[in-house]
Amino acid sequence: MRSYVLLAAIVLVVGVAGFPQEKKEVPKEPAQSKIPPEEAKRENPVKPTAASVAQGKHLYSSQCTMCHGVNGDGKGDLAVEIKLKMKDYRDPAALRDMTDGELYYILNKGKGQMPDQGDRLTPEQRWNLINYIRSLARKEPPLAPKQ
Ligand code: HEC
Structure with missing residues (x-):
């Protein structure tokens, strides 16, 4: 009889403490x-x-080339090494749905693996960068064929 009580006690303790109901909220973004x-x-x-x-x-x-690639294809050495998912800026569709304001915001604040640029760049430098990135898609694709 005593062993039953002991068993019940063990089951109860393990049941309550052993399996805490942990619900982790994983933010989507x-x-x-x-x-x-x-x-x-x-x-x-x-x-x-x-x-x-x-x-x-x-x-x-x-x-920026270590991640975004010399020609903007997103295949910079670092990006390839740490397997970042990057857009190909030569593709006009890549940034079509993003405004300059959004790009500026991401440059300022960072996003995911994109490091924020802090105070290292002046606002004008940031806009110049955005103008340059946009210019990559306007040109004809570079000579190397896209794979
Ligand atoms: C460590 C690698 C890394 C470096 C260095 C880096 N970026 Fe990025 N960048 C990223 C990644 C990864 C994203 C995509 C972030 C996401 O959507 O989660 C991104 C996104 C962006 C975007 C938003 C559009 C997009 O592609 O989704 C802009 C604009 C941008 N980067 C510009 C720059 C500029 C300009 C520089 C240089 C001053 C730079 N980045 C340096 C990794 C990098």
């Missing part, structure tokens, strides 16, 4: 990926002139 509508509407004050695009390209070459 990181919080910072939700771009406030007023940010998305922000207009690009810098015209995509040749000078702006050239400055954007200069910055891009030194700071």
Whole structure:
């Protein structure tokens, strides 16, 4: 009889303590990926002139190619190494549904594996970068065939 009581006690304790009902809420997207509508509407004050695009390209070459790729294909060394999922900026569809304001916001705040640029860049430098990135899709595809 005593052993039954003991068994019941063990079952009870294990039942209550051994299997805590843990429900972890896994957020679908990181919080910072939700771009406030007023940010998305922000207009690009810098015209995509040749000078702006050239400055954007200069910055891009030194700071962004390791992930976004030299030609914007998203296959930079680091991106390939840590298996990042990147867009191909040569494809006009890649950024078609995103506003300049949204790109600017992501550049400022980061998103997922995209590091935020903090105060390292001036607003004008950021807009130049966006003008450059947009220019990649406007051109004819680079000579190397897309695989
Ligand atoms: C460590 C790798 C890394 C570096 C360095 C990096 N990016 Fe990104 N970037 C990403 C990833 C990954 C995304 C996609 C984020 C997502 O949607 O979760 C992204 C997204 C973006 C986007 C939003 C559009 C898109 O492709 O989804 C812009 C604009 C952008 N990056 C610009 C830049 C610029 C400009 C630089 C250089 C100043 C830069 N990035 C440097 C990894 C990187």
